[in-house]
Amino acid sequence: xARRLSQLAQLPVTQLxxxxxxxxxxxxxxxxxxxxxxxxxxxxxxxxxxNQARLADLEVGEEATVLVRVVRTTTRRTRNGRSLVxxxxxxxxxxxxxxxxxxxxxxxxxxxxxxxxxxxxxEVFQGRRRMTNPxxxxxxxxxxxxxxVYPQSEKAGVMSWDIARFLxxxxxxxxxxxxxxxxxxxxxxxxxDRTTAFRGIHGPESMRDAxxxxxxxxxxxxxxxxxxxxxxxxxxxxxxVGIAHHVGAGSGGPLVERFHQRLPYDLTGAQQRAIGEIVAxxxxxxxxxxxxxxxxxxxxxxxxxSALLVxxxxxxxxxxxxxxxxxxxxxxxxxxxxxxxxxxPDTDEGNxxxxxxxxxxxxxxxxxxxxxxGERRRILAxxxxxSIDLVVxxxxxxxxxxxxxxLGVVVIDEQHxxxxxxxxxxxxxxxxxxxxxxxxxxxxxxxxxxAMTVYGDLDVSVLDELPPGRTPIVTRWAxxxxxxxxxxxxxxxxxxxxxxxxxxCPLIEESEKLEVRSAQEAYxxxxxxxxxxxxxxxxHGRVPAAEKDEVMGAFRRGELDVLVATTVIxxxxxxxxxxxxxxxxxxxxxxxxxxxxxxxxxxxxxxSSCWLVGEATTPDGExxxxxxxxxxxxxxxxxxxxDLRGEGTIMGExxxxxxxxxxxxxxxxxxxxxxxxxxxxxxxxxxxxxxxxWLLAEEVDLFLGEDDAEFLLKG
Numbered sequence: 001x002a003r004r005l006s007q008l009a010q011l012p013v014t015q016l017x018x019x020x021x022x023x024x025x026x027x028x029x030x031x032x033x034x035x036x037x038x039x040x041x042x043x044x045x046x047x048x049x050x051n052q053a054r055l056a057d058l059e060v061g062e063e064a065t066v067l068v069r070v071v072r073t074t075t076r077r078t079r080n081g082r083s084l085v086x087x088x089x090x091x092x093x094x095x096x097x098x099x100x101x102x103x104x105x106x107x108x109x110x111x112x113x114x115x116x117x118x119x120x121x122x123e124v125f126q127g128r129r130r131m132t133n134p135x136x137x138x139x140x141x142x143x144x145x146x147x148x149v150y151p152q153s154e155k156a157g158v159m160s161w162d163i164a165r166f167l168x169x170x171x172x173x174x175x176x177x178x179x180x181x182x183x184x185x186x187x188x189x190x191x192x193d194r195t196t197a198f199r200g201i202h203g204p205e206s207m208r209d210a211x212x213x214x215x216x217x218x219x220x221x222x223x224x225x226x227x228x229x230x231x232x233x234x235x236x237x238x239x240x241v242g243i244a245h246h247v248g249a250g251s252g253g254p255l256v257e258r259f260h261q262r263l264p265y266d267l268t269g270a271q272q273r274a275i276g277e278i279v280a281x282x283x284x285x286x287x288x289x290x291x292x293x294x295x296x297x298x299x300x301x302x303x304x305x306s307a308l309l310v311x312x313x314x315x316x317x318x319x320x321x322x323x324x325x326x327x328x329x330x331x332x333x334x335x336x337x338x339x340x341x342x343x344x345p346d347t348d349e350g351n352x353x354x355x356x357x358x359x360x361x362x363x364x365x366x367x368x369x370x371x372x373x374g375e376r377r378r379i380l381a382x383x384x385x386x387s388i389d390l391v392v393x394x395x396x397x398x399x400x401x402x403x404x405x406x407l408g409v410v411v412i413d414e415q416h417x418x419x420x421x422x423x424x425x426x427x428x429x430x431x432x433x434x435x436x437x438x439x440x441x442x443x444x445x446x447x448x449x450x451a452m453t454v455y456g457d458l459d460v461s462v463l464d465e466l467p468p469g470r471t472p473i474v475t476r477w478a479x480x481x482x483x484x485x486x487x488x489x490x491x492x493x494x495x496x497x498x499x500x501x502x503x504x505c506p507l508i509e510e511s512e513k514l515e516v517r518s519a520q521e522a523y524x525x526x527x528x529x530x531x532x533x534x535x536x537x538x539x540h541g542r543v544p545a546a547e548k549d550e551v552m553g554a555f556r557r558g559e560l561d562v563l564v565a566t567t568v569i570x571x572x573x574x575x576x577x578x579x580x581x582x583x584x585x586x587x588x589x590x591x592x593x594x595x596x597x598x599x600x601x602x603x604x605x606x607x608s609s610c611w612l613v614g615e616a617t618t619p620d621g622e623x624x625x626x627x628x629x630x631x632x633x634x635x636x637x638x639x640x641x642x643d644l645r646g647e648g649t650i651m652g653e654x655x656x657x658x659x660x661x662x663x664x665x666x667x668x669x670x671x672x673x674x675x676x677x678x679x680x681x682x683x684x685x686x687x688x689x690x691x692x693x694w695l696l697a698e699e700v701d702l703f704l705g706e707d708d709a710e711f712l713l714k715g
Contacts, residue, residue: 002178002195004695006702008036008170016166029156039170039198041163042217042663043148045137047117048207056093058122060129066091070114075107085110089118096122097130106136109154114138117149146204167202174198180695181220185679191216215672218664222676224700225661227690230680231700233289233458234688242287243408243434246314252279255313255344256306262342263302265467271299274461275306278439281459282310282409288437294463295634296599300441301334303463304411307439308390312344312362316408317383318390321397323414325368325545326552330574331413332366332392339364344389367393367402370545412440443596443634464635473602475610475629477586487611488530491580495534495561499606500578503564504597505540506585522584523564531562539565567593576604586612586628587621591641594628620644 011034013019013027024033032038045065053064068089075085078101085106087098098118100106110116120134137149138159150163177194186193192200192212197220200213247253252275260267267275274292281288294300308318320335322328343359365379365388382388386405391397440458478487491501503526505519519540527536537551537560555563556575563578581601586594594612602608612629616622627640666673683693690697 002176003174004178004698005036005039006698008039008174009034009702011035013038013166016169019166026153026156026158030151030153030158035170038163038166039174040662041150041167042201042214043210044151045119045149046204046207046210047147047149048145054093055091055096055129058129060122060124063119063121065117065119066096067115067117068096070110070112070116071095072112073107073110075104089116094129097128098134099130099132101133103133105154109136109138146207146210148202148204164202171199171202178695180693180699182693189219189675189679191219194220214663218661218669219672219676220699221661221664221703222669222672223679223696224703226673226676226680227683227696227700228704230677230684231688231690234684236289237286240287240435242285242437243282243311243314243316244285245282245310245316245408245437247279247283247310252306252310253313255309259306259309259339259342263338267302268299268463268465268467270294270463270465271303271467274303274463277459277461278303278307279310282307282437287435288409288439289458290439291458291460292439292441292463293460294441294443295466296443296596297466297603298443298463299467300413300443300463301331302338303461304413304439304441305335305338307409307437308411311408311437312389314408316406317386317388317404318409318411319397319404319407320390320392320411320413322392322394325370325394326548327413328368328392328394329366332364334574335390335392336364339390362390363388364390364392367391368396369394371396407436410436410438412438414442443599462635471602471605471607473581473598473608473610473632475598475612475632477612477625477629479615484613487582487613490609490611491531491562491582492534494580498577499580500555500558500560500575501562501580501582502578502597502600503562503582504584505564505566506588519564519566526562526564534561536560536562536564539563541566567597574603575600579604579606579608581608581610583610583612585614586625587614587616587618589624591624591627591637591644594624595634595637598628598632 012024013032013035014021014024015035016038019027027033027038030041032041047065047067053066055066055068058064058066068091071088071090073085073087075083078084082102083104085100085103087100087106087110089096089098098120115138117137118131118134119137120131123130123132137152138161148160148164150160152158152160152163177198179194181191181194185191192215194216197213197216200209201217204210204213245253248257251257256275256279278288278290278292281290292300292303294303304320308320311318320331322331339362342362344362346360363382365382367376367379371379379388379391380402383391384403384405396402476483478484491503494501503522505522519538523536523538527534537555539548539551543551551560551563554560555578558577578601581598583589583594583597589597598610601610610628612625616625623640623644627637631637631640664672683690683696687693
């Protein structure tokens, strides 16, 4: 009888020979508690003995995996007190010197006579061929043409050969594995069966076998995630009661048309397309659940206001929730400006389509934790009564005691900054059975494959063109003293011409205190040196709220020339007169954050500049800064970021969850993400409850777990 994975999940590793409580505890430190955990503990690389690199054949600069024997190991202290372990190794064809900085344990590990696998780059130093800090795997006396090398832990006392030995037993005792995929799907996608895949990943006869096994098991992982996302999405569409909004002839309705006519510019094609997609959703009787992706300055606010006005013209209310008070206040000011003098017919039904009535001003309110108690009471009463049409706020919108008369559309900005519980709480403010329509927005572009996996339960609209009139930002990397002199000269020149500048201080992950100190030090040095005589303000996370407002207000009014700040200005600061952004120690920041910071300038008609200051100490850091210099396209940068940084945990992107993709990669398997989604839709269209694919349904529950599945639904 074929083994189901759910059966293996019930078997503790102590069922295996030689695994007592102590060894089970050691495996537990690697996250291996059950036989299924062990089966899905995949090799990180293979030693291909049919095509094994010889030391004598390696070219300088080439990266390679080599099997060598340790000849001798010595250790000494360098001048700065760090340990330096030097190991001489040989494979019979040549000798190699291997250096390990700050890894004193290597002296104990690499005893003379030990066989090890090294993965690293060949260099020449002082005439000798060597590798520096290569990856080291101890494989014991494993034989075979292709040897799997597993992640190991000397600290836990579990080595690659231990994992391989336990897996030999698992594969031997398990026999055949139950097959959840239809033969027709496997044949169409050229995928091996499940038994061949597990045997091929752990004991391949050739590298081709290993690649075919990985392809099948990676597809399984992606399909499980997509099945859950698509199933939940379809279930919501089928069961959740929404509001079928009045949208006129599909243009959005009279209020939306009037709003667009009042704009002093034409909508971009991308804005028109996104609004059309949103309006089509709002006309349906099930709740909208849509993600709006737009690069910095792509015009998301106009799209959001269009969606909110659809709710208002049907007699409902709209709410926009932002992650910070600064951003909420800015949204409020921006929306009030866009809707200044805007009126709506005051009909008995509270519905623009309900007949003639006197016009009344459209009311937009702001609700944050800073709202005074008396004003807050008035706003709450008016929201409950329905005389406020649109409310903008922070998480204060979801606090106890807030009730809407009829909440129709919810917009959540910079949604990745909110917990899923907070998003669900605002959606739950709808009155009666009807669930409000939800539009979540982000200015941090997400690669398509990541969006399909992380936000696969949402429909996605993309704003991929900038409105006319936005000036491109010129980005330069200042790497030396001469470049830095040019940076500060440009800041002074711009200030002399009546413009303003930002200086952002390095991100110091270890401590907010250090970050504050770094901002203060930069401020002190610049005001005494390069920026002396200019009006310079300081902003960081420890500045009290009232003082922060005062500094930000002074900068907006042009009373300060330069604002020295930490990343508190990353999102939500809009000063069109600021034309220079200087980011110190830029290599410390990620691509998305650098792109967001750069987006604080170039918001007016004048040409703007962004300077990335400082050396990059790693190849990845260098690649990040070069990408920023090369491109201002957030979507292109998001793909570069994914390639450089990796995708991290999928559930981690959702801020929760225990299950990573163990084999699948959103970078390497871009096309498989798309295929997995297509297959998931195809299966669920034909079999909505997966009754004829019960084994697939069982595995989705097994790998995603109830907590993660529930989390996807709330998200």
